[in-house]
Amino acid sequence: MCGREPLPVLGQPQPERADAARNRRRILDVASRLIAERGAHQLSLDEVAREAGVGVGTVYRRFGHRTGLVWALIDEHERRFQAAFMTGPPPVGPGAPPDARLRAFLRARVDRMVAQQDIYLQLELGASKAGYSGPYWIHHTHVAALLAEARPDLDAGFFANALLAPVNARLIHSQLVERGRSLDEFKAGLDALITAVLHAPRGGRPGEA
Numbered sequence: 133m134c135g136r137e138p139l140p141v142l143g144q145p146q147p148e149r150a151d152a153a154r155n156r157r158r159i160l161d162v163a164s165r166l167i168a169e170r171g172a173h174q175l176s177l178d179e180v181a182r183e184a185g186v187g188v189g190t191v192y193r194r195f196g197h198r199t200g201l202v203w204a205l206i207d208e209h210e211r212r213f214q215a216a217f218m219t220g221p222p223p224v225g226p227g228a229p230p231d232a233r234l235r236a237f238l239r240a241r242v243d244r245m246v247a248q249q250d251i252y253l254q255l256e257l258g259a260s261k262a263g264y265s266g267p268y269w270i271h272h273t274h275v276a277a278l279l280a281e282a283r284p285d286l287d288a289g290f291f292a293n294a295l296l297a298p299v300n301a302r303l304i305h306s307q308l309v310e311r312g313r314s315l316d317e318f319k320a321g322l323d324a325l326i327t328a329v330l331h332a333p334r335g336g337r338p339g340e341a
Contacts, residue, residue, distance in 0.1 A: 158184040159191055160208060163201055172202055172254040202251055210267050213244055217274060230282040234275065234295075235326055239319050241271065241299050246308075246315065252301035272296060282330055291329050298322065 162183040167175055175198050181188040195201040222228035223236035245252050276292035299322070307313045 155184070155186050155190060156194065159186065159194070159201070160205060164205055167202075167205070167250060172250045175201070177201065199255075202255060205251060206248065206255070206267075209244060209248060213240070214267075214270065216240065230278040231326070231330055234278045234282070234330075235323055237271075237274065237278070238295060238299060238322050238326065241296075242304065242315070242319060242322070245299065245301055245304055249301055249305060253305060256301050268296070279329070283332075285334055286329070286332065295322075295325060295329065298325070 159180060163175060163180050166180065166183070177191045177195070177198060178188055180201070181191045184191075191201070195204055217224050217233075217237055217240070219225060223232045224240050225233075228236070272289075272292050275295055276288040279286060279288040279291055279295075304318065307318050308315065
């Protein structure tokens with residue numbers, strides 16, 4: 133029995149082979165570098181395979197198409213981001229007051245989208261699910277929970293959508309590039325929006341007189 137690998141558990145994902153994991157890491161690293169150098173719209177799976185030193189078939193089998201590879205890059209960053217606000221240090225993570233966590237979370241979300249802005253722009257322009265994918269609703273649940281803690285009288289779900297709405301790649305790009313606002317100015321605007329929500333009249337809900 134010694135030396136035998138454990139059998140996979142029924143219903144659990146198959147463990148990734150070491151060579152497959154190394155290939156995946158090389159592919160993602162190369163794709164990330166090429167996007168940073170040339171933009172997501174010029175990403176070529178053939179070039180990624182060549183630069184990563186793997187077969188083209190390996191890339192296509194693993195990711196399917198360019199959008200699949202881009203989503204894999206997004207997913208990797210999303211996992212780290214979720215770990216930060218779920219279990220990381222305050223103020224993004226637990227341990228700070230809800231209003232401070234709310235501001236820190238939205239600011240961190242802006243930083244993340246700016247860091248991968250070209251990827252997000254391509255996804256938002258080319259796929260309707262980009263704005264309301266699984267990660268969006270995880271973020272929405274988190275923001276709604278913080279709002280409910282800070283202002284239990286408000287409609288947390290509605291205002292969570294309202295606070296997340298400005299944090300999208302197209303609006304950020306428009307504000308920073310087309311209108312010439314600085315990143316600090318954009319974040320200050322978000323802070324003002326959060327303050328307005330948290331100081332809304334007591335008992336007010338959308339649709340109420």
